[in-house]
Amino acid sequence: MNPDDSVPGGVYLCQVSETISCGACCGLYNVADLSFEHLSAMLRYRTEKFSEIPRTMDAILAFKEHIEEKENQHRPVADFHHCPYIGLIGEDFARVGCLLHPLGLGNNGIDFRGLSYHGGLACGMYFCPSHRILSKPYKELLRSSAYNWYSYGLMVGEANSLLEDKVYSPLFE
Numbered sequence: 001m002n003p004d005d006s007v008p009g010g011v012y013l014c015q016v017s018e019t020i021s022c023g024a025c026c027g028l029y030n031v032a033d034l035s036f037e038h039l040s041a042m043l044r045y046r047t048e049k050f051s052e053i054p055r056t057m058d059a060i061l062a063f064k065e066h067i068e069e070k071e072n073q074h075r076p077v078a079d080f081h082h083c084p085y086i087g088l089i090g091e092d093f094a095r096v097g098c099l100l101h102p103l104g105l106g107n108n109g110i111d112f113r114g115l116s117y118h119g120g121l122a123c124g125m126y127f128c129p130s131h132r133i134l135s136k137p138y139k140e141l142l143r144s145s146a147y148n149w150y151s152y153g154l155m156v157g158e159a160n161s162l163l164e165d166k167v168y169s170p171l172f173e
């Protein structure tokens, strides 16, 4: 099956390549210091730490507690959740992704996203406004123009803001 058939709008934006993916709706950028260096170090630590824990409910929830104790919990957007389970995925851990996803390293096909704040259904079914509202050429442009996961996620997040505010209508279908 063409994976694009499974998403609203026909162009998948969340995962693009080994180095390009997005975690904007997981709250990736809702942190006190959103520099590339800080986010990279934060994601690297989480990924390494998560790789060491057993895949039990207690251990996964304890991981969340540990991360939240260790990291600055100031959220620039107070009512927007930041998920402690976003980390690095892929062959070289070169893009952002969900540590609880069934395809995640060590998860053995089990979907642990039900232990997250939003729950497994929301995490698996949510598609941001860019999927539905941006025209296909703009979505293709978005997918092909990013340098890495960091700039890509910022562009997707910015596009979502513009769409929600309806300030840039030429982008719409």
Ligand code: SF4
Pocket: 013, 014, 015, 022, 023, 024, 025, 026, 126, 127, 128, 129, 130, 156, 157
């Ligand atoms: S903000 Fe949109 S493109 Fe990014 S991960 Fe969420 S649904 Fe996917």
Ligand code: SF4
Pocket: 025, 026, 083, 084, 085, 086, 087, 097, 098, 099, 100, 101, 113, 116, 117, 118, 123
């Ligand atoms: S559990 Fe949900 S919100 Fe958290 S990283 Fe995974 S997909 Fe994103």
